[in-house]
Amino acid sequence: MRAYSIAAIPADGIGPEVISAGCEVLKAIEKRAGDLTINVTHFDWGSDYYKKNGVMMPEDGLKQLQPFDAIYFGAVGAPDVPDHITLWGLRLPICQGFDQYANVRPTKILPGITPPLRNCKPGDLDWVIVRENSEGEYSGNGGRAHRGLPEEVGTEVAIFTRVGVTRIMRYAFQIAQSRPRKFLTVVTKSNAQRHGMVMWDEIAAEVAAEFPDVEWDKMLVDAMTVRMTLKPESLDTIVATNLHADILSDLAGALAGSLGVAPTANIDPQRRFPSMFEPIHGSAFDITGKGIANPIASFWTASMLLDHLGEKEAAARLMSAVERVTKAGVLTPDIGGTATTAEVTSSVIDAIYSSN
Numbered sequence: 532m533r534a535y536s537i538a539a540i541p542a543d544g545i546g547p548e549v550i551s552a553g554c555e556v557l558k559a560i561e562k563r564a565g566d567l568t569i570n571v572t573h574f575d576w577g578s579d580y581y582k583k584n585g586v587m588m589p590e591d592g593l594k595q596l597q598p599f600d601a602i603y604f605g606a607v608g609a610p611d612v613p614d615h616i617t618l619w620g621l622r623l624p625i626c627q628g629f630d631q632y633a634n635v636r637p638t639k640i641l642p643g644i645t646p647p648l649r650n651c652k653p654g655d656l657d658w659v660i661v662r663e664n665s666e667g668e669y670s671g672n673g674g675r676a677h678r679g680l681p682e683e684v685g686t687e688v689a690i691f692t693r694v695g696v697t698r699i700m701r702y703a704f705q706i707a708q709s710r711p712r713k714f715l716t717v718v719t720k721s722n723a724q725r726h727g728m729v730m731w732d733e734i735a736a737e738v739a740a741e742f743p744d745v746e747w748d749k750m751l752v753d754a755m756t757v758r759m760t761l762k763p764e765s766l767d768t769i770v771a772t773n774l775h776a777d778i779l780s781d782l783a784g785a786l787a788g789s790l791g792v793a794p795t796a797n798i799d800p801q802r803r804f805p806s807m808f809e810p811i812h813g814s815a816f817d818i819t820g821k822g823i824a825n826p827i828a829s830f831w832t833a834s835m836l837l838d839h840l841g842e843k844e845a846a847a848r849l850m851s852a853v854e855r856v857t858k859a860g861v862l863t864p865d866i867g868g869t870a871t872t873a874e875v876t877s878s879v880i881d882a883i884y885s886s887n
């Protein structure tokens with residue numbers, strides 16, 4: 532019997548709805564496997580916790596999470612709590628404290644979902660975007676001088692370190708190597724930004740030498756948006772900086788059909804700490820409590836979590852169940868259907884039990 536302990540942090544808005552659906556599906560995976568135990572412990576951290584306690588999570592939060600094999604995260608953000616409190620109070624401290632420097636975002640068009648591009652067939656778009664998750668443009672460096680005066684200057688300094696770039700590049704090459712096409716595209720803006728971005732290009736070439744079986748090319752981020760839109764089939768694994776990959780993965784999600792299906796993983800590839808798995812979408816208060824949140828992103832997220840734990844068969848069984856359900860047209864309103872969260876969830880559970 533293989534046993535895993537998962538920390539669930541559903542947090543805000545539709546987070547609790549999609550994580551609870553995900554936990555039901557994990558239960559079905561556990562029963563279907565027979566030799567697998569998945570113990571989920573729930574943490575009530577988030578905006579409601581903040582309103583009661585003045586903090587998004589307890590001071591020793593990271594210490595409480597450390598013993599778990601993985602973290603299953605919902606969404607943060609509430610209309611009546613400022614974004615910098617919700618984000619900097621819970622999600623980012625976990626990413627940073629556990630050095631989850633690789634953010635991994637698979638994107639593909641699921642069967643039964645109509646993508647916005649007329650000529651894009653499902654197999655054309657099957658990517659993994661690897662986002663640098665610990666430094667770069669979001670390292671918080673910069674400031675403002677002469678605030679409010681005509682001569683005011685604001686700076687936003689991107690910090691790229693050799694250690695940081697090398698480790699994300701190596702991880703991206705490993706992902707590319709593990710996929711059938713063995714093809715990586717390195718994205719920068721080294722024509723206009725002549726320092727850190729040129730270093731990215733140089734380090735990419737150095738790391739590429741360690742992976743002779745992986746083919747790779749380079750793109751400038753502006754041209755990359757065009758290539759993603761017009762030639763999606765020419766791409767496979769993509770690596771980019773924190774900011775660039777943030778933008779490109781939103782585009783990727785839209786091109787694949789919906790935010791409600793996209794998963795992401797914040798990984799510590801060295802496995803010193805638990806990694807964190809979450810849907811890309813936010814708390815979506817406009818649909819909270821209506822029972823129509825799309826749980827597919829949360830299911831795909833759970834599949835990535837299982838894969839990370841080494842449970843490849845369970846991960847594949849979960850994704851195949853999801854794909855059979857989308858193909859059969861059991862879809863929530865955001866992707867053109869009329870099904871509820873509960874209906875999609877029970878269809879996926881049925882598909883899990885009826886799989887070989």
Ligand code: ATP
Nearest residue numbers: 608790791812813814815816817823824825826865
């Ligand atoms: P954030 O501030 O973190 O971006 P948000 O509340 O703006 O969060 P988003 O995730 O950005 O929410 O989503 C934008 C809109 O897309 C939501 O308001 C909602 O209508 C829709 N949406 C997002 N996720 C889902 C989902 N899982 N199911 C259905 N609709 C969704």
Ligand code: MG
Nearest residue numbers: 812813814815
């Ligand atoms: Mg939003």
